[in-house]
Amino acid sequence: MVKAYILVQTEVGQASEVVGRVRDIPGVEEAHDVTGPYDVIVRAHAEDVDALGSLVVARIQRLDGIARTLTCPIVNI
Amino acid sequence: MVKAYILVQTEVGQASEVVGRVRDIPGVEEAHDVTGPYDVIVRAHAEDVDALGSLVVARIQRLDGIARTLTCPIVNI
Amino acid sequence: MVKAYILVQTEVGQASEVVGRVRDIPGVEEAHDVTGPYDVIVRAHAEDVDALGSLVVARIQRLDGIARTLTCPIVNI
Amino acid sequence: MVKAYILVQTEVGQASEVVGRVRDIPGVEEAHDVTGPYDVIVRAHAEDVDALGSLVVARIQRLDGIARTLTCPIVNI
Amino acid sequence: MVKAYILVQTEVGQASEVVGRVRDIPGVEEAHDVTGPYDVIVRAHAEDVDALGSLVVARIQRLDGIARTLTCPIVNI
Amino acid sequence: MVKAYILVQTEVGQASEVVGRVRDIPGVEEAHDVTGPYDVIVRAHAEDVDALGSLVVARIQRLDGIARTLTCPIVNI
Amino acid sequence: MVKAYILVQTEVGQASEVVGRVRDIPGVEEAHDVTGPYDVIVRAHAEDVDALGSLVVARIQRLDGIARTLTCPIVNI
Amino acid sequence: MVKAYILVQTEVGQASEVVGRVRDIPGVEEAHDVTGPYDVIVRAHAEDVDALGSLVVARIQRLDGIARTLTCPIVNI
Numbered sequence: 046m047v048k049a050y051i052l053v054q055t056e057v058g059q060a061s062e063v064v065g066r067v068r069d070i071p072g073v074e075e076a077h078d079v080t081g082p083y084d085v086i087v088r089a090h091a092e093d094v095d096a097l098g099s100l101v102v103a104r105i106q107r108l109d110g111i112a113r114t115l116t117c118p119i120v121n122i
Numbered sequence: 123m124v125k126a127y128i129l130v131q132t133e134v135g136q137a138s139e140v141v142g143r144v145r146d147i148p149g150v151e152e153a154h155d156v157t158g159p160y161d162v163i164v165r166a167h168a169e170d171v172d173a174l175g176s177l178v179v180a181r182i183q184r185l186d187g188i189a190r191t192l193t194c195p196i197v198n199i
Numbered sequence: 200m201v202k203a204y205i206l207v208q209t210e211v212g213q214a215s216e217v218v219g220r221v222r223d224i225p226g227v228e229e230a231h232d233v234t235g236p237y238d239v240i241v242r243a244h245a246e247d248v249d250a251l252g253s254l255v256v257a258r259i260q261r262l263d264g265i266a267r268t269l270t271c272p273i274v275n276i
Numbered sequence: 277m278v279k280a281y282i283l284v285q286t287e288v289g290q291a292s293e294v295v296g297r298v299r300d301i302p303g304v305e306e307a308h309d310v311t312g313p314y315d316v317i318v319r320a321h322a323e324d325v326d327a328l329g330s331l332v333v334a335r336i337q338r339l340d341g342i343a344r345t346l347t348c349p350i351v352n353i
Numbered sequence: 354m355v356k357a358y359i360l361v362q363t364e365v366g367q368a369s370e371v372v373g374r375v376r377d378i379p380g381v382e383e384a385h386d387v388t389g390p391y392d393v394i395v396r397a398h399a400e401d402v403d404a405l406g407s408l409v410v411a412r413i414q415r416l417d418g419i420a421r422t423l424t425c426p427i428v429n430i
Numbered sequence: 431m432v433k434a435y436i437l438v439q440t441e442v443g444q445a446s447e448v449v450g451r452v453r454d455i456p457g458v459e460e461a462h463d464v465t466g467p468y469d470v471i472v473r474a475h476a477e478d479v480d481a482l483g484s485l486v487v488a489r490i491q492r493l494d495g496i497a498r499t500l501t502c503p504i505v506n507i
Numbered sequence: 508m509v510k511a512y513i514l515v516q517t518e519v520g521q522a523s524e525v526v527g528r529v530r531d532i533p534g535v536e537e538a539h540d541v542t543g544p545y546d547v548i549v550r551a552h553a554e555d556v557d558a559l560g561s562l563v564v565a566r567i568q569r570l571d572g573i574a575r576t577l578t579c580p581i582v583n584i
Numbered sequence: 585m586v587k588a589y590i591l592v593q594t595e596v597g598q599a600s601e602v603v604g605r606v607r608d609i610p611g612v613e614e615a616h617d618v619t620g621p622y623d624v625i626v627r628a629h630a631e632d633v634d635a636l637g638s639l640v641v642a643r644i645q646r647l648d649g650i651a652r653t654l655t656c657p658i659v660n661i
Binding site for chain 3: 563580
């Protein structure tokens, strides 16, 4: 199991709609609008790094209103 | 009451029009064109953090010519 | 009540020690090591924006091993 | 006369002390602690671009606790 | 007289066309394609900071193929 | 001979298609999807710096789905 | 098995020494000096994401001359 | 022959001293203090990419007061 924070930049004016859409995706644990250089911060999990990559590229990035995402996998060191 | 600076990147060639439009929004105290990595710097206030978020996403980001905004709330520490 | 994610860059080689120290601070809900441009992501809360600023500057930034922090307040818009 | 915003990153834990020191410099109109990628935002003026450069490099950057500054001159276009 | 370097990011695939167009603008002294985070670096001059701002926003940013510009005025300190 | 890594940001949702297209370009040695601020990392070579610039601007940037590229030439120092 | 590129910023003047030191670490496949915003690009592998995090924080970041690292895990999507 | 712009960030308060020191290095054609995210912009040349890398790492980065450099080779495309 891999967990990650995903820092999302949305198209202008789309932050609140994007949060609602992201929360419906399986594997997403929580999603919130934030202020600062990112617009939405998501916490999600997947079976491994490849599945996490697919979750981000094939599901989250395909939503309307997403401009960029930055995936930060959680590591136990 | 929360006050904030909002650092704005505009679409290319739109900086002067954006300043005029931003100044008309209630809660905006001042707005200026600048050179550097940002194109316009705005100072605004709202009742609380949520209202500030709404001011930025629902009002400023909905203007024509806005590419990205970065909200920096003022804190008294 | 204001909630926020705090994206932390640590001094090189200090990521795992920093996570342990951050978790002991009152108001911190969770903290994890991550890979990418940030080293630790923290979720915390405070009574208002000023108290959040104080939590970050007077408590988290005073820990050994912190290089930079980026506070992203959660907003409901 | 040239006016500018100066976006300041401080050494960790130094944001509130820096604001006090910056406000004492002639030419500084206002200075506030903020959250986000910058720690302090300053508004200042000088006679021309060269004097503005000197104000930043010879006065503000010489203060204890300053890590980086980013000068954004105001332009009327 | 104010001189400046202007660091330009172009639309993908447009770097060489942009250099040619920029060189035709009065006030531009030189322009070169470069590799790295910027695509074209321009050196230009104008009568004062406001005229420099107009040169960038009203002339350079209006060219086809420009995505972002970052103006760095030269200072003598 | 000049070798380089090219760090690529793709349009959202396009990372896997871009990797396939990049691998077909002569001079490209390897290309992989990655997570983080870049989406694809490419290793390529060309006869000299000018040919490397042409490879990036005239071949890689012309592919569908490319948003930005950052070329990092390898140096032996 | 997880593979990754690690983008390294070194202390000024240390790039060539760092490359030599990094190449001696088990799991590192190749390391090169580059020009641009990063100074050294490393390719490495580890058993899983946690082991990759340990390789970076406990081995690479502990070397003399390292200022920042940015880990980009390779994903198959 | 390879030409390049080198974008320099200096230690705080060191910009004017750095310009003087950089201008004395063989291969440096011009160097100016600037405002914005960089403090000094240098134009230089070297015999090839490797010699350019050596000029930056072994000469410019060894000067007192340099924090970071970003080399942007000029390309003819």
